[in-house]
Amino acid sequence: MNEEVWLVVPLFNEAQVIGDVVRSAREVFPNVVCVDDGSADDSAAEAARAGAVVVRHPVNLGQGAALQTGFDYALSDPGMHWVVTFDADGQHQIDDVVAMLDLARTDDLDVVFGSRFLDDRTEAGFAKKLVLRTAVAYTNLTTKTRLTDAHNGLRLISRDVVSRLDITQNRMAHASELVAQIGGMKVRYAESPVHILYTDYSRAKGQSLWNAVNILVELILR
Amino acid sequence: MKIVLIQVLLIAVVVVVAARLFRSGGARSQALRRLGLLLFAGFAVVSILVPDVWNRIARLVGVGRGTDMVLYALVVAFLSFTVTTYLRFREFEVRYTRLARRLALDEAARDYPRTGGPGPSGGGGDGGDVLDEPGGRD
Numbered sequence: 305m306n307e308e309v310w311l312v313v314p315l316f317n318e319a320q321v322i323g324d325v326v327r328s329a330r331e332v333f334p335n336v337v338c339v340d341d342g343s344a345d346d347s348a349a350e351a352a353r354a355g356a357v358v359v360r361h362p363v364n365l366g367q368g369a370a371l372q373t374g375f376d377y378a379l380s381d382p383g384m385h386w387v388v389t390f391d392a393d394g395q396h397q398i399d400d401v402v403a404m405l406d407l408a409r410t411d412d413l414d415v416v417f418g419s420r421f422l423d424d425r426t427e428a429g430f431a432k433k434l435v436l437r438t439a440v441a442y443t444n445l446t447t448k449t450r451l452t453d454a455h456n457g458l459r460l461i462s463r464d465v466v467s468r469l470d471i472t473q474n475r476m477a478h479a480s481e482l483v484a485q486i487g488g489m490k491v492r493y494a495e496s497p498v499h500i501l502y503t504d505y506s507r508a509k510g511q512s513l514w515n516a517v518n519i520l521v522e523l524i525l526r
Numbered sequence: 527m528k529i530v531l532i533q534v535l536l537i538a539v540v541v542v543v544a545a546r547l548f549r550s551g552g553a554r555s556q557a558l559r560r561l562g563l564l565l566f567a568g569f570a571v572v573s574i575l576v577p578d579v580w581n582r583i584a585r586l587v588g589v590g591r592g593t594d595m596v597l598y599a600l601v602v603a604f605l606s607f608t609v610t611t612y613l614r615f616r617e618f619e620v621r622y623t624r625l626a627r628r629l630a631l632d633e634a635a636r637d638y639p640r641t642g643g644p645g646p647s648g649g650g651g652d653g654g655d656v657l658d659e660p661g662g663r664d
Binding site: 339357358359360361362363365369372373376377380381472474 | 619620626627629633634637638
């Protein structure tokens with residue numbers, strides 16, 4: 305049943321954790337493609353050892369570019385019906401993906417966005433919450449969507465929608481671009497509560513709040 | 527009218543820069559930019575020979591001195607240069623990304639050949655069409 309699902313994992317310098325992330329994901333979803341975005345460490349080898357397909361960017365291009373590459377790879381499998389975008393740093397839970405898939409199958413949806421703000425399992429700091437809320441307000445304002453969390457890396461997307469996506473924002477603004485493109489299509493989408501696990505590891509690697517400024521500039525000057 | 531050394535130097539610089547800019551690129555959409563550049567170069571020569579022209583323009587638009595006028599014009603020119611450069615750079619980045627992605631996917635198709643069923647089996651064929659799709663635009 306889960307053979308028709310591909311997990312797309314953008315991978316950049318996560319050698320410490322990627323092996324475990326891929327192994328635990330593959331217990332439920334056998335198809336995992338890691339797009340190594342020019343990592344300087346052993347990330348690609350670790351991911352391959354854990355059983356993932358590794359597509360390697362020859363140079364670092366950014367997370368948005370890695371996602372689009374993963375989409376293209378997943379599309380090359382004719383048996384693929386669903387793509388899940390999944391973070392490499394262990395923030396996301398496989399249980400949440402299963403719930404999203406159930407929701408999409410029962411409600412006949414094309415896209416399910418993960419949201420941190422539908423329940424209170426996720427513990428985000430005040431500043432982080434403020435930035436995320438502002439970002440989603442901006443995204444809702446500029447696109448036709450109504451979401452509670454637009455910058456969540458966990459999403460479930462149907463084959464039809466994936467084949468129509470074309471992410472050109474290589475760096476951080478790709479999340480908004482993705483929402484905008486899906487909002488422009490006439491497809492059925494919903495949100496599903498997810499639990500983002502902020503470990504010390506992910507916190508140390510996580511993007512700084514200054515990135516909000518960069519995202520805004522990338523969105524305005526496109 | 528007496529031509530000073532600095533005027534000769536400045537005119538030479540303007541002409542050289544304009545000529546170099548002229549040779550770069552090559553599309554119909556550039557025609558306007560080139561005409562503008564020509565006007566700009568012509569005006570640069572005039573303003574070197576007749577520096578007072580800036581004062582006259584300044585008075586015409588209500589700015590105190592010609593030097594202020596030059597400064598304002600420079601600020602506007604620099605800002606538009608920054609924005610056009612940013613946009614051109616993004617355009618370049620999109621192409622460069624497609625190229626890198628193509629390489630990455632071709633390599634993956636070679637490293638992970640699909641067993642059974644249609645699919646990308648080392649370039650060409652119907653599987654290749656799926657991979658080609660995103661690069662097909664633009």
